[in-house]
Amino acid sequence: ETLPGEQAQIDWKENIRFQLVNGEIININVLVLVLGYSRLKLYALSLSKKQSVLISQLASFFETLGGVPKVILNDNLTTVMDEGRTKFQAGVVNEKFLQFSRDMGFKIQPCVVGHPWTKGKVEASMKLLDDIHAYQGKLDFEGLVKLIERLNYEANYNINQATGHTPIRLFEQEEESLLPLPSDRIMTLYKIDKRPVKVGQDALINYKGSKYSVPNQFRGATLHYEAVSDYLYVYSSTKLICTHKISQKKINYLPEHYIDLYSKTLSWQSDIEAKARQNLNKIGEFYEYYSRNK
Numbered sequence: 001e002t003l004p005g006e007q008a009q010i011d012w013k014e015n016i017r018f019q020l021v022n023g024e025i026i027n028i029n030v031l032v033l034v035l036g037y038s039r040l041k042l043y044a045l046s047l048s049k050k051q052s053v054l055i056s057q058l059a060s061f062f063e064t065l066g067g068v069p070k071v072i073l074n075d076n077l078t079t080v081m082d083e084g085r086t087k088f089q090a091g092v093v094n095e096k097f098l099q100f101s102r103d104m105g106f107k108i109q110p111c112v113v114g115h116p117w118t119k120g121k122v123e124a125s126m127k128l129l130d131d132i133h134a135y136q137g138k139l140d141f142e143g144l145v146k147l148i149e150r151l152n153y154e155a156n157y158n159i160n161q162a163t164g165h166t167p168i169r170l171f172e173q174e175e176e177s178l179l180p181l182p183s184d185r186i187m188t189l190y191k192i193d194k195r196p197v198k199v200g201q202d203a204l205i206n207y208k209g210s211k212y213s214v215p216n217q218f219r220g221a222t223l224h225y226e227a228v229s230d231y232l233y234v235y236s237s238t239k240l241i242c243t244h245k246i247s248q249k250k251i252n253y254l255p256e257h258y259i260d261l262y263s264k265t266l267s268w269q270s271d272i273e274a275k276a277r278q279n280l281n282k283i284g285e286f287y288e289y290y291s292r293n294k
Contacts, residue, residue: 002036005177007109008069009034010058012049012077013129018144019137026141026238030129030148033061035069037177038170039160043129043152045145047238051079052228055100056192062104063187067178072101073109081110103186105179141238193227197234203261204251207232212244213257 013030020026029049033042042064044057054077062068074080083092093101093108101108135147156167163170181187197205199218204211207225214223214234218241226233232244244252 003177004037004174005067005069005179007036007071007073009036009073010077011075014049016129016132018132020144020238021138021140023137024238028144031057032129033058035065035167035171035174036073038167038174039163040065040167040171040174041152041155043148043155045148049079051094051096052192054079055097055190058100059104059187059190062181065178066175067180068104068106068182070105070179071107071109073111075111080108100190103182103190105182194224196222196224198222203257205234207246210247210249211251213253213261214242215257216260 010031010033013032016028016030018026018028026047029046031044031046031054034040042061044060046053046057058072079094080097081093093110098108129148129151131151132144132147135144139147156171159166197207199205199214199221201219202211203214203216203219205214205223205225207227212232212234218236221236223241224235226235227246230246232246233240234242234244242254242257244254
């Protein structure tokens, strides 16, 4: 059996088709981490399995645990491995994920392709997530998030058949054996900046001192954004409504947003699109001049 703090296993419960209470169909994924010694489990709901999401969520998991396992076992995830491990080769770890592992302090151990027994602990826990199908059509997205949290809580406070103890009890023994967390600067580097944001009546949201446009119908609404690499992704509930390249400019309109807003406020004018584009150019020139001379 695994020593305390020695190993954690990760995997996705992926592409789960779920119907929200409003009838909308979404595909969800649940990232699962299981500590090898205590069997403590952490679940995270996500609409994406891209590498930046995986890395950000693992950083959040480590914060929750208060430390980092020495080894992370994975089933040759494509966001971790450029080439999978086999009986004949060790596999090739993706360079970005390898740098993440170095900064966090853990080693990466891929499973041998075709030998799923090495990840049995995480697969056993993932069967619990099938319970979400009982709630098809009954929950909104926020309710679905809370359901995953409840399943996670129950998994950690119920007695594990293999150990004869609750995971939360054994984790009290395991916690002190985890590696220490890296600095706050490193943790922040890897976590996706994801927050709610209020839309102004000018159909703009604020992000780090700059304003970015959203579709006109969301004026006054509360949306959510994710800042990933050089892009700002803006969501209404689970739906991606627009994407901006993060900029130093003080105001950033997508042309279609400004044209729509302009047409609603000055509907009596002719040739609205041409005038809107002309105004956009003037706005850009004004802010460029302001930035140079402030």
